[in-house]
Amino acid sequence: MPYTSREIRLAARPTGEPQPSDFQLAEREVADPADGEMVVRNAFMSVDPYMRGRMNAGRSYAAPYEIGEPLYGGAVGEVVASHHERFAEGDIVVHQLGWREYSTVRSAKKVDTSLAPASAFLGVLGMPGLTAYVGLLDIAQLRDGDVVFVSGAAGAVGSLAGQIAKLRGHRVIGSAGSAEKIRHVLDDLHFDAAFDYHDGVADQLEQAAPDGIDVYFDNVGGEHLEAALARLNNFGRVAMCGAISVYNATSPPPGPRNIFQVVSKRLTLRGFIVSDHADRHPAFTQEVGGYLREGRIAFRETIVDGGVPAAPQAFIDLLHGANTGKMLVRL
């Protein structure tokens, strides 16, 4: 195999905020694919907030990354060598062995680049998109008339969750972390209201939702969750998707002090992980693919150039909200 592949390995488990020194750039020769394998030249790799959890030791919902081993996650690219009966050279595929230039994989999913560019299959048509779809419809059980609040509204998941709710006729309120993001949420994503959480969540949410909210799609945790519990109407539902505000915490972050509202307002808080919901991919693709084809969905990507060496900083920046829409590294 004529390829060498640069990759990012975990050098040390981050304490609090990840540092560049927690990552190590390395290189390896790419072996010929064995039977049932293929080699993919990656075009884009994904950095996602959930990866922060995998950098910690110990039990999580996924096995932790191993020190000295390459990181992994979503990537999309072209098959350049295949001993896999269902894939041929030239296929564009999504797979889960990113953080490297060439990936040798046994399982992948072909993507339809007539529908959207390959990068979209890491975002609006990929894992973040399915997360938004499942969280809103299955976990939060969206019902007619619900007022929906989405945090991280300019992010890969939140931007789609809000747009799906809008397209289904709901009033949608979003929060994000800068004036520019708020403009994007209002002007491009057509949320009904949006605010910068740096100016306080509780008061602004109350102003935006004077009659309360029925669904909260939580990407953020912390102060946002407490404010949402205060504003939820009776029988409201929270899809607990992520908590980026606390992923770098070095001591246990405060929990919502008003958790008793769950009893008094008969709320349902439900956590979920998209990988449990692969069965919903066809329905998701049909609905969201349809919106895309009709031009009814906007999706933004924040693409970082510089290849694999740029990935650690892209990930660090992601945790600070440097992205609008899906954060990707171009390889």
Added chain:
Amino acid sequence: MPYTSREIRLAARPTGEPQPSDFQLAEREVADPADGEMVVRNAFMSVDPYMRGRMNAGRSYAAPYEIGEPLYGGAVGEVVASHHERFAEGDIVVHQLGWREYSTVRSAKKVDTSLAPASAFLGVLGMPGLTAYVGLLDIAQLRDGDVVFVSGAAGAVGSLAGQIAKLRGHRVIGSAGSAEKIRHVLDDLHFDAAFDYHDGVADQLEQAAPDGIDVYFDNVGGEHLEAALARLNNFGRVAMCGAISVYNATSPPPGPRNIFQVVSKRLTLRGFIVSDHADRHPAFTQEVGGYLREGRIAFRETIVDGGVPAAPQAFIDLLHGANTGKMLVRL
């Protein structure tokens, strides 16, 4: 009408722990019942933790008690005068206008004292019993093989929740607030394990449930909820019924610092209020009435004598866990 009735009125809204001075003993003449009304001479009245919330001003799931007006809640007694077509003198009925010796009511439920003494219809066969049943089966969605943790296990609700789970074949762990209660939970209620929460919740729960828990029936909130989140297995469920540990809090109590476990373990936390679930009364009565008839359910009552004047202190003591099983005042 030849009756005068003593009653307890709300003198002031408690700040933190209720004080005797927050209550006022008063007397009134009982008028003849109007058409559609009946007069009940109450034999027992209930004091329940939820009443603490109604003593506060402002929005809750129920209208607050009014200052200067009598309190109300579950009571059982005998109809002594009726202008109601479905009730006759001598009927034994449960109704919601307790905290007084005689109640003039328009709606009540006849009880079958061949099944259990009248007082039981304020406990094991009444609102607390239905709460346990609905919380365990409908809210927590009890499933085969679930390991169940119940806090407030010696209380009116917890004692029945644990016993229903046991009778359905589950491993059941309970917490309560004294060595005597723990003995009761183990010896009379036949829980598999039980511990005194004063000696710490997290460690004792881990010892009692080395393989984790699947359902947590929360009557207590606070530290218990945090410990349960830590021990819940993937796809675990929490029936959030009450939070007696924080009802007297004068500042917002800390929330569970590990709330992110709801995401990583795909937990469902669901609050409920029994009055939303009256449709389950027939199924509840059939199952739990059957257990009672067969002698398979133990139920304890803590009965306070002294009549209506003793009710405020009984309520105050209830919030300190003075009861084992259902707390009642004999009128």
